[in-house]
Amino acid sequence: MLTPKQQRFVEEYLVDFKGGPAYTRAGYTATGNSAEAAASRLLRNAKVQAAIAAAQRALSERTEITQDMVLERWWQIATADPNDLVQFRRTCCRYCYGQGHAYQWIDAEEFAAAVRATMAAAGSDEPRALPKDDGGFGYDNKADPHSECPQCFGEGNAEIHAKDTRKLKGAARLLYAGAKLTQAGFEIKMMDQGKALENVARHLGMFKDKLELEVTENLADVLAAARGRVLGNGE
Numbered sequence: 001m002l003t004p005k006q007q008r009f010v011e012e013y014l015v016d017f018k019g020g021p022a023y024t025r026a027g028y029t030a031t032g033n034s035a036e037a038a039a040s041r042l043l044r045n046a047k048v049q050a051a052i053a054a055a056q057r058a059l060s061e062r063t064e065i066t067q068d069m070v071l072e073r074w075w076q077i078a079t080a081d082p083n084d085l086v087q088f089r090r091t092c093c094r095y096c097y098g099q100g101h102a103y104q105w106i107d108a109e110e111f112a113a114a115v116r117a118t119m120a121a122a123g124s125d126e127p128r129a130l131p132k133d134d135g136g137f138g139y140d141n142k143a144d145p146h147s148e149c150p151q152c153f154g155e156g157n158a159e160i161h162a163k164d165t166r167k168l169k170g171a172a173r174l175l176y177a178g179a180k181l182t183q184a185g186f187e188i189k190m191m192d193q194g195k196a197l198e199n200v201a202r203h204l205g206m207f208k209d210k211l212e213l214e215v216t217e218n219l220a221d222v223l224a225a226a227r228g229r230v231l232g233n234g235e
Contacts (some may be wrong), residue, residue, distance in 0.1 A: 002047055010051045011043055014059075019043055044047050076171040077198035084123025084172035085163055086188050090156045096146035106139045162188050 002010065005026055012022035026136055029040050042048050093112040096105030105111040114131045122128040145156030155176030163190075167171060168176055 002051055006042065006045075006048055007051070009039075010055060012050060013039075013043075013052060014055055029094040039159040044163050048169050067203070071200060073174065074196045074199045074203070078200055079175050079190045081192070082169035082175070082176035082193075083192060084168070085115060085165070085176055087161045087163075089159050089161050090138075090145055091141055091159060092143045092145045093149060094139060095135070095151035096149040096156065097139070097143065100134065101146075101150050102132070102135030104139040105133060105137050107137050108133075111137070162186070 009022055009026035009028075013019065015022065015025075020036035021043070023035045023039035023042065028035065037162060043052075050112055068101065093100045094103050096104075105114075105223040111131065111133050118128055118130055141157075145152055145154050147154040149156075162179075163172075166177065175190050175193070177187065177191050180187050193229075
């Protein structure tokens with residue numbers, strides 16, 4: 001049987017799986033590193049371990065959420081491709097695919113609008129050169145840059161493109177964590193893929209959070225004794 005405080009510790013530990021904070025919330029007096037050390041000892045207690053395992057099984061049965069389901073979700077987040085949300089693109093400039101690498105218009109309507117705007121801006125005594133359509137029509141700003149373009153030298157235009165998040169599916173939808181407006185435009189937020197991969201590794205037991213040491217003496221006493229031995233050997 002667990003003591004009331006041990007039972008409370010189990011309940012608090014299941015909230016966030018953080019030993020030190022759970023130890024303090026359970027009503028124990030230790031704090032900080034002392035609470036972490038005491039919680040570590042409690043978590044090695046066979047009865048406490050059994051109580052935690054039983055509570056986790058009961059929770060899984062109630063919610064019908066299995067460890068495999070959680071692991072699969074974390075794995076999808078960890079391995080999702082950020083390009084499915086946001087892309088840095090190099091796209092063609094207006095001269096890449098124009099005839100003779102001259103300026104290319106989207107269509108005749110765009111060209112006509114540019115001519116009208118130029119004429120309207122010119123004063124009666126200020127003749128201006130009108131735009132030309134030597135490069136033809138059909139400009140597509142999503143096309144790749146032309147490697148031999150004499151204007152952009154194959155570099156094209158740099159742009160950031162965000163996908164329509166309403167249409168995200170699969171791992172991309174799990175990776176998406178919202179969007180917010182900023183002074184510079186907008187920001188697409190994503191789940192922490194490094195943390196997701198870390199959670200997978202922890203679940204599979206690939207590493208431990210920290211090295212656990214059995215502390216049987218006061219740390220200060222241990223250090224003092226060690227210092228004494230070193231000084232003694234030096235005499």
